[in-house]
Amino acid sequence: MKIAIIGLGLIGGSMAKAIKENTDHIVYGYDRKDTVIKKAQLIGAIDQALTDNLLKECDLTIVALYPKAAVDYIREHQEMFKKGSIVLDCCGVKQIVCSQVEPMALKQGFVFIGGHPMAGLEHSGFDHAKKALFKNASMILTPTKGSVQDVEKVKDLFTAIGFTNLQIATPQEHDQMIAFTSQLAHAVSSAYIKSPAAIKHKGFSAGSYRDLTRVAKLNEDMWTELFLDNSDYLAEEIDGIADRLKEYSAAIKAKDGETLRSLLKDGREKKAMIDGEIF
């Protein structure tokens, strides 16, 4: 296949490196920074800089940009994608992207598949990209209109570069689940670290503290966009945990051991059930 990768940041750059490392596909790369394109070519992460003419030959275009930029790129290039070729985005929100791109795909005759590689680092940019980023990771696909054969094609590619779990969902299911598993975790972690006690914790820190605050180190530009693009589901999740936390503090303030114990027991049992340990 000829593959175009748009945006050679952490995700796009890692895709390029992983594809060149693990497959024989030809990779053309584009990035708004010229130096990144040159660097990618020099280290063999791409075969060539992408041009409009090369884009027209591609069987698969992977758009690894933030949501708004991804939709804009696809809109501006919609007439250039080869008929029947696949265009796949890598955004962490799917409804807002899929709902805008699908009409273009139908009109222009390309196949759009929404994608969300569940991999990331606390760092961004091509310099942090690595060919093993997707090893054992999950890829979520939201192929609302793509044929089974088209999905098979990208599945083979993603399996070849390390993904071990491919999940098929509707854009709505994706956004609802990701609000809980990923976005909420980032909001909670960010709010956690702001305790006035945080600055004095050295020597008292435990594994639980480290786990709870790890993802507070985030890229606020990207996460602001992702949060606002999934505002309904995420606001509901945040309000939900805030309200539940107030139940714990109310029981603690009332010295109500029975209620507190049952709140904690319920959490333990839900965790065990969800992890598949009981029931």
Add this chain to the structure above:
Amino acid sequence: MKIAIIGLGLIGGSMAKAIKENTDHIVYGYDRKDTVIKKAQLIGAIDQALTDNLLKECDLTIVALYPKAAVDYIREHQEMFKKGSIVLDCCGVKQIVCSQVEPMALKQGFVFIGGHPMAGLEHSGFDHAKKALFKNASMILTPTKGSVQDVEKVKDLFTAIGFTNLQIATPQEHDQMIAFTSQLAHAVSSAYIKSPAAIKHKGFSAGSYRDLTRVAKLNEDMWTELFLDNSDYLAEEIDGIADRLKEYSAAIKAKDGETLRSLLKDGREKKAMIDGEIF
């Protein structure tokens, strides 16, 4: 030294195993379950079952019980501890323990040092105890009345069994910090897992989800007691994060990107500062 260990659960059992593995001290053990004492003796985690007469000979008594049980044990045995010997508890709260035990220590002539080994597992009991539990862990000591020599004695012991960070604090400092680094993490994790979306998350889970929910798997009896024994500090921490979370959801609902970005940026910067990366 002759060392008594009261309670051969996860912490006391691991202390026994680690002391016998790494030192030449003699260890006498007590547990309310007879079978546990026998098992501990058979595998060499203790030299002998503890008796009242043996307790009177001990240079160090480590009380590894829940807070109320620890205070009760020390109260009931206060006249048996050898004059000048050290009694150390292992409770996760210090003010409530130290304030009750210190008057007994002064009156009876033993030395009380509050201790909190920052190690634990999601499992409890002697069968999960292991000699390497404290490897590279932190031990917090609250030696309000102990002499430097006494603290040196326990420091040498704890260093020998794997602790690499000894932290000295007042009981009040300890309780305030532990409310933030450990207890809050358990409350948040417990509240997190109760989202209605949790049950459907399979295939969508990311490292952030796993980190945020790990400690939801807790022993509700122990944590209820710890939470209630530190109710002021903990309720303040819980209300604090709940209130901060509402700021995030308010910005998200208002589609206020500027406020949301600055909330996330502030969290990222605080995390970096606290981890010592900037400033």
